[in-house]
Amino acid sequence: MANGSLSGRKALVTGGARGIGAAVAQALARAGASVMIGDVLTELAAQTAAGLSQTGARVGSVALDVTDDAQWERAVGAVVGELGGFDILINNAGIEITSLIADLQADDLRRMCDINVVGVGLGLKHAFRAMRPGGAVGGGGCVVNVSSVAATIAYPAIAGYSATKSAVDRMTRVAAMEAGKLGYGIRVNCVYPGLTPTEMGMKLATDIVANGLAPNVEGAVGAVIEQTPLGRLATLDEISAAIVFLCSDEARFITGAGVPIDGGMGM
Template sequence: MTNQDLTGRVALVTGGAQGLGEGMARALAAAGATVVVADLQDEAGQAVAASIGGVFVHVDVTDDASWEAGIATAVEQAGGLDIVVNNAGVEITSLLVDLDPAQARTMLDVNVLGTALGLKHAFRAMRPEGVAGKGGVVVNIASVAATIAFPAIAVYSATKSAVDRLTRVAAMESGALGYGVRVNTVYPGLVPNQMGANLAADVARIGLFGSTDEAVGAVVAQTPSGRLASTEDIAAAVVFLASDQASFVNGAGLPVDGGMGM
């Protein structure tokens, strides 16, 4: 039976300087991968990379040229590219009646365009004629928000639904064109990190819940497992999808939400 040993593989994680991305980077490194931390936050990203014996690259996921340069640096410094985790994302809470077009565009740019460009450059690097050229794995990070109707996150939910569609079309393209790259997505449940705390505070501030604790309680009440997700829960799913244990898992969405989105 195959296992989750990633020794000898190179994994790039966007948004790897903090939060879920940092947890994924650490989990991939613990499984044996050489990890490239890709982020806009140079100091924090460099610190994470140094702590796990990895490499840091400055990448703006919304910028095509930044992706191209970041991938080239990653391949040169880490010796290849086998796994790309499109994790970078942003959530800005707003009721639809108060929607700010600039904020909506920010979420669309980071969450949708950023993921699409990640797929573009992962494919270009990993396909047979690419600079890495051995095939590989892409794991996109969506959200339970793609599968439920939760107030005040309409645009964010729409962007994460788009990540699901990007994943499935990308898997088909990779197969049809012989790239040898598997593409899957993870739907994380609410994690009590900075993004999760901000969301809970925002929906309470808007008046949808009486307090932050009440907002968190409402999420837990909708979750059959009876708790919030942990960073480790999500990171473990990413390691699984990146590993040979998932060698025949392709074009799939893996909910890691305690049943909230079922």
């Protein structure tokens, strides 16, 4: 997307301290948006925001545990108060805990559900309340939920994660329908990123090896690449560009969609 395509927009990116979230925050800022990074990693979030601010972008950070209603209220208040509006939410925060089904732990499943599902649901709730007519901002907007290619494929040792990311997909579509039918002026979409060489992505590869499903990290990554028609991993810039597009006016008639950014792996 061209610089300035999101000029004047005010965005909140959850899990924006590092990885995909940090790359999306950078891309939104490059497109002209003011950005608030919300994360439990408060020091790293502040560092990421400070680094982006040096480029001339308006970027701040706020403590945000996405499973906590009260923290969502404070975070949205910070976006509105410090940036002067709120019309983009990127629901990116998420975790992945690798496990074979025979070894699943209830606490691990609950934690993934809390962050990956409850967190997205609360984000939608507070975005809708702020952006809909009569809300704190009331001018409409858009939400992009970050699901995963794991929602569209059967891959060993990620059953719990796949389930939560499938829930993100379903929640996206219901939210888009509600927002449209109720006249909120809010578009809701999701993306399915493929494996990226982030800290989280490489941990998954390491865990696959630990579970006896690949001889080494290179083999684990190679297995993913073999299943990907374009023959490589996704880059952070490619994922960010698709999200920026969904936030832009060029996507103004797109809602309730799931956009794969996976090199064809989930086709």
